[in-house]
Amino acid sequence: MAELSAFNFRHGSSVLHGLDVRFKLIFLVLISFASLKAYTVALSVLTLVLVASLLHAQLTFKSILKTFRYVFVLLAFIFIARVLSTPGSVVAEFKAISITREGIYDGALICWRLVIVVLTGLAFVLTTRPSEIKAAVEWLLNPFPFIPSKRIATMMSLVVRFIPVIFDQARETADAQRARGVDNRKNPVYRLRKLGIPLMRRTFERADKLAVAMEARCYSENRTDPWLCARLRDWAALFVVICLCMFIVVW
């Protein structure tokens, strides 16, 4: 079921749920960029703040880790590549391959920064309805005359809407294949092919059904969007986030 994926809006009454979506979108951009300049102390502070925010938004620690299991695979590749390609003082050596102290530090730092970016995105998606994202993107793109803001905003909100659907399909397809003993096949290419093709087919079929259902309910780019209203707490949160980002960059 789609709700098992954390990349999905969850109704709640946390501080993040209550903030204006335009501000949250700005926070997402600011924190993501600032984290790329962050080092260990700043990253520790950011991690603490983000994990606390996610827990406050009623996401459990277990589901955060569960969400990250696929991200960890990507991070492992990045870490290994960095460890093996950075010159410096050698910690271990095997034939032509050498692992350096600087490589380990650089790899860990880059992976940590990426974790922060994903955590920020998770906090955003978890506390924001796709319809609010559409309204915010449209509002932010409105001043640019040659950008089709409504269309871009609609596409973005639909992408966010479809992420849990795709996760849902992947899990169901993998379960069905496991029930038929796919674990006995050790070839990862075979397994990927057997998972990928039906997954894509089912995702497109489901997307098609959803599109018809949306059409039956008169879906269009022009619709009643959520009411966007900046309050004092949004400006206060913006001030805190700017201070946090300055601390990250300076530290």
Next chain:
Amino acid sequence: MNIIEIKNLSHRFADGTLGLENVNLTIREGTFVIIAGPNGSGKTTLLKHLNGLLLPTTGTIRLAGLPVSKNLAKSRQMVGMVFQDPDSQIVGETVCDDVAFGPENLCLDRSEVKRRVFKSLKIVGLLDFEDQKPHLLSGGEKRRLAIAGILAMEPNVLVFDEPFSSLDYPGVKQVLKQIISLHRSGHTILVAAHDLEKVIAHADRLVIMKDGKVVKDGLPSQLLGELEAFGIREPCASRLGMEVQSWLN
């Protein structure tokens, strides 16, 4: 007054298959019609023409006198369709969001959207679930949510495509009760089904389809004995020579 008028409707799919062939049908406002037929007989194809999800290859469909193909938005507001698989119909992140989806698409005022959401959830008895995730609802509740989503658009005609498929007994009773109550409140009801047992006792009219054609059209009591000839199971009570009873009794 005829709310639906279908004249010489034929539909050919992109692969050349004939989905509907020369269908003629008029439906009076406020009636409860069952469209029966085996799988592939064209029931869903016919229903999708009523709100312009499919357009005719030849022929015309009029809703309250207006041609559907020229008034798509109005048709979709007038004819609310509850799909066979409620999961594919749910688009909102919460029950409340999902019901609001239709009225938001009609560009209604936010206060009006809120009023309609409240009213629809109250009608289907899901007011206590408004902040719940739709995927966590039971089968019967999901189907009622789909009905609420449609009701919020204030349609005149309600179309149900196999509304009892994959529902348990309490789920069937919940949905049936809802359909009957909507009929009593003045809505025109169309139900596509291949198993008539659960709903036939409440229908005013039975239309039987086969191979994309309307092969029989009349009172349910007159057609019950002929069902099996068209690949539709005759209700148990009728087989035993008894009067068909409602599942709600």
